[in-house]
Amino acid sequence: MLMASLIIAAAGLSAVLVINSSAKQSYSSEQQFLVPNVTQTITSNSSNLKLTKQDYSVLRVKGFSQLIAVAQTKQHIYTNNQAATQASETTKVTQRRIDFTGIDTFSLLSLPDFLNPVALSEQSNVAAKTISSASDDSNQLIRQLGFGEPIAILHPQLLEQLLGQLPDQQLEPFTTEAGTPLPKFNTFESAALGNDIIMDIADLYRLYPNAELSMLLVVGELSKAKQDRLQESLPNHLQLTNAKGAEQDSELTSSFHLNLMAMALLMFVVCLFIVVNAVNLLLNSRLSWLKICRQLGISRLQLFVVQLLEIILLTLLASFIGVVLGIELAKLASPTVQATLENLYSVEVGFGKVSIIGLLIQVSGISLVGSICATFIPLNKLNHQLAQTKDVPLSLVQQRFWKRIIWLSFVVFAAAAYIILNHAQALWLLLIATALVILSGCSLLLANYPGMLALIQRFIPARFPLLQVSSKQSLALSGKTKIACCAFFIAATSNIGMNLMVDSFRGATVGWLEQRLVADYYIYHNGEPNLSDLAKDTGVNVKQRLENTIPFQGKQVQQFSYPTGELYQQAMAFYDKSKDENLWSEFALGKGVLVNQQFAFGFDYKINDVVELPHPATGEISSYKILGIIYDFGSPYKQVLMPLEMFDLSKSTCCMYAVQGAESNIDLLREKMLTAGLDPEGKLLKTEELLAISMQAFDDTFIITDGLNVVTLLVAALSLACAIIVLMNDVRPQNMLIRSMGVSALKTQLLALFQYLLLCFVALIFATPFGILLSWVLINDINYQAFSWTYPLIISPMKILQIYATSLLVVTVVIIIPIIRAGRRPLIEDIRWVN
């Protein structure tokens, strides 16, 4: 039991650490660009006008030789069927598409600076030393790509994964779908590779003619004049961004890491609870043996040290096993985790370099500290037990003293949480505050157990004397199962908090989508032909959504069009809006704009503030009043809405159309789409379908949260079960007595169950307000700080009752086993044991 919980704790911790570090590395690698010294990037800012080879050649011809093209394509990897003779018969090897990246190595190597990286990094003086080793690596890599036979470079772990998916060992097994063999694979251990396969751009186009240019890298610093000239020469659809200006991303990463760390810590803390109980169990079973040792004259200190040493050894062993398991677990989990993380945070998880020794030291260090702390309480108790022959109940003065301590800690925790929540901005401080909120709840619970139980006793009718006795016994139990009760409280609180949060989010999203999606159909279509033109004489009303990306205060902001019609006015979901009656007319006139929460919170704007924005068609900067702040759940982008009439179709992209009309007219549109070569079935989505798709994606994402909830609950219940097993011997005489009065075994079992459920019930009652508080903090502080958007908290009593039911059920399932085992024993055995 002890070993198992230690192993689980260490495994969980190291798995999270591995995922964390690989995510961190691949994240930083994304900014590292493989190619050293990238200062800026050129990307397309519109979704229908892509970056083309022509753009590239035009710019290079203009003398910008520092531009290096990068092409990317996502492809499955295939292998030749061994049985088939034709080369064209292939089978798919990969489960998900792999990123192939092509780099124009020829141009890169012809850069005069490139061969001399030191000269390059002289400019970026301070960072030079730290970068040099990394850039040496990459230089070597690119030279491999540029000279000699075509090769593809990938991370050894990715190769291992690919080879693992092959049906049989083959020498040059990998091909494209058409059966063209891929270049020879060379492995290269660098986190910068991530999950990509890198090759020369020419090789990439030979294999995948459809690959698209994704960006142009600017290698080395540009002089000011050159930069201005480049800026001018850029066609409209291209934009230049600083490579180091990915501030938004790093915010996202840090919150993601915090999230992972919080998860790991939660897991670890909860496992510590189990360790405490397991140690308790271990020592309890040894108590008589230890007492004999004492009588033989071995000092208490000696016994103490021996026990502690044993636990330290066990911890080291467990953390070693745990690390090995954890790494395996991380490997196993990585595809799922990758998929989820890509959805949730758009983070690509690659392969980190994991040093087992480092991890081992880290994990065993943490677990050692943890388990020693966890062991200390029961060991100390044991020490007392060995010192005295009889259990002396706490004197009244001592009781009062403890009670004061508990109340004091409640006040301290609550005050600290309050202060931090009100004043702190940093995410990690907020997370600490959240933990403090939960801790203060724990203290409050411990301080109020007696009062609450006494209150409940009053409601038990005199007709049930046994229930009355039982409820009094549970008070005594609560003193002995403090830790388990706290574990349960924490689990229940986080459960309620998370569930309410997810529920509110879901509710808000459904409501929001239903309000926003007023049209009958939506079309996701990008590029030619424009569907508003197509729909002109079908009688269908098609409103397009036009998009621009504009710079605002050094960041990218979405500038979207919004129709001004009555229907669409009603469809808008406001977080806050101007009291002005003429809101919509001012909007329609182009005097004011609507911004999403991400924009308002991110730049710290309020209603009626004035912002300077470019005109969507002319690009002219003018002032606009913020008329309303709208909900835009889940979007990472800051957004400004302007009336559709202000947009110019030729200057903006259009990806989405809202369609409204009678079904017969829609059919006409369908026909038109067909003749235009568009697939109406795939592109024309009924609003209900769209809603269903969105909710499906939503629910999929939150399965993790559910899983986590159940795990914490289970662990808490397990800890309770441990406590029960320890306590079983304590309550045996009492049970014996009650049964000797002719109360049936079943009844005594039910009474025991009642006692524990009563404890849990009280914990749940206390967990409810704290859970609500927790979800409020999660929504209005953590989500606000991490993602700059919030949503209304919905407290659904049904949901809370449901959580009550599930948690009590989980507890029942876990504790019923020891209870039944105790009840199965014939009464006579108990009587003989006691006397």
Added chain:
Amino acid sequence: MLALKNLQKSYTDAGEKHTILNNINLTINAGDSISIQGASGSGKSTLLHLLAALDKPDSGEILLNSSLDETQTENQDITQFTERQADQYRQFQVGLIFQKFNLIDCITVMENIMLPAKITGKVEHEYIQELLNALGIKSHINKLPNQLSGGEQQRVAIARGLSHQPPLLLADEPTGNLDSKNSDLVSQLLVDTCKQLNTALVMVTHSRKVAMLTQQQWYLDDGSLTRI
């Protein structure tokens, strides 16, 4: 009210059969007070457990003729009781007192005493008052058990064993944990109270002096019970 006929009980231990009780015959009438002495391991507790329907004999019968229960005119063999019947039997017909752990320590003395009465639903306040007076524990009723001395605790245990007015009280070394002075005092109270309430008492004891307080003294040796 109880008639033990040819009771036989043995345990097999490491393949060897030990006969603990051999051909035991005993009749307990209402209001009788009986003490059982014997060496340690002679089977006194075993016998008492058989009387309480906690254990089953290998052979023989224990016939119950309940004078209090009018519905049952025929004799019942308690060795054939189902678990449910045994529970009922203990609830209504028997009070049990042990050497220690006789009280639930998280409820008051009074609540402890009232518990069996409440379980059986036979709460008679006058009777309880009488009991408290007889045992001299009236001043302690609002205390918690661990605030009482050992002797006081056993007196409370007697009250608890009698509060539901059982016709039979079984006590397994009720004063085994007390010093001899206290032991004599509590035993005297036990016997007197049972007499006063006309409850049959079967008490296991090591002490000759305590045994002399009862009407009948029996001695258990080598599996057989003899009256002295």
